[in-house]
Amino acid sequence: MKFAKMQGTGNDFIIVNNIELNIPVEKFPEIAKRVCTRRISVGGDALMVVDKPQHAGDFQMRFYNSDGTLGEMCGNGARCIARYAYENKIAGGSMVIETLAGDVPAWRINKRKYKIRLNNPEIIKLDETLSIDGTAYEYSYIELGNPGLPHAVVKINGLCDFDEKKLFQLGRKIRYYHDFPKGVNVNFYEIMKENDVRLKTFERGVEDFTLACGTGSGSTAVVLSLKGVIDKGKPVNLHVPGGILSVHVELNESKVENLYLTGDTNIVAIGEVMDEDLVL
Numbered sequence: 001m002k003f004a005k006m007q008g009t010g011n012d013f014i015i016v017n018n019i020e021l022n023i024p025v026e027k028f029p030e031i032a033k034r035v036c037t038r039r040i041s042v043g044g045d046a047l048m049v050v051d052k053p054q055h056a057g058d059f060q061m062r063f064y065n066s067d068g069t070l071g072e073m074c075g076n077g078a079r080c081i082a083r084y085a086y087e088n089k090i091a092g093g094s095m096v097i098e099t100l101a102g103d104v105p106a107w108r109i110n111k112r113k114y115k116i117r118l119n120n121p122e123i124i125k126l127d128e129t130l131s132i133d134g135t136a137y138e139y140s141y142i143e144l145g146n147p148g149l150p151h152a153v154v155k156i157n158g159l160c161d162f163d164e165k166k167l168f169q170l171g172r173k174i175r176y177y178h179d180f181p182k183g184v185n186v187n188f189y190e191i192m193k194e195n196d197v198r199l200k201t202f203e204r205g206v207e208d209f210t211l212a213c214g215t216g217s218g219s220t221a222v223v224l225s226l227k228g229v230i231d232k233g234k235p236v237n238l239h240v241p242g243g244i245l246s247v248h249v250e251l252n253e254s255k256v257e258n259l260y261l262t263g264d265t266n267i268v269a270i271g272e273v274m275d276e277d278l279v280l
């Protein structure tokens, strides 16, 4: 199975072109689980599949988390797959990616940098409260697109020095909190300085922190813009464990008109998956 391994700010993906491979789609959850397993197979946060467009887009992106579950969208994945599509002549330097959450336009900025327009939020609930082990946490809930990718945005003072094991436990408990029927990706943030935000995301489907989350970065920037915490006109720098992502929130009053995500991509390997225990 021909593949490319890419990463965007450390969020890593295995990408295959199903226009050529023609693998029945019902097989991809199992394939994803296998090839994404670190040490045992190729390893990655997710498997992404390029397929023929279903309407007016350039191609379809199917996204499978490392546990085999389907994700509605993926911000870093969309940036990487846009580069994959451009370099494999599936699309030009300006394209439209069809995702479950809706169409995602993408642009090549230069060889490694790609920008996408994230799906606009369909649900936003600011300043909610949840309780974990007797402690109350304020959070905001947001879904980008429809069906939307669920995100909780939680402020943690001292995130930089927060005990990693404790943060993992907290992330996992919020991820499965009963108020979130679809489960949730958990974004812990703290403000570093004006428009610079530190962010760590515990991802549904990976069941761990990833080095970066694009939709999580977009969701956090929207919440902070609406709350008036950051300067609305300017891009927000999200300092994630894998690097820096830039998000530009264009607001009209309190309505998000456009939400852009920009960052680097890296093609780590191109080759053939030879895993002898992979069942195709």
Ligand SMILES: N[C@H](CCC[C@H](N)C(=O)O)C(=O)O
Binding pocket: 011, 065, 070, 071, 072, 073, 074, 075, 076, 077, 149, 150, 185, 203, 204, 205, 206, 210, 212, 213, 214, 215, 216
């Ligand atoms: N890392 C991704 C999100 C993956 C979505 C997945 N964790 C889910 O909730 O299904 C991003 O850059 O936006």
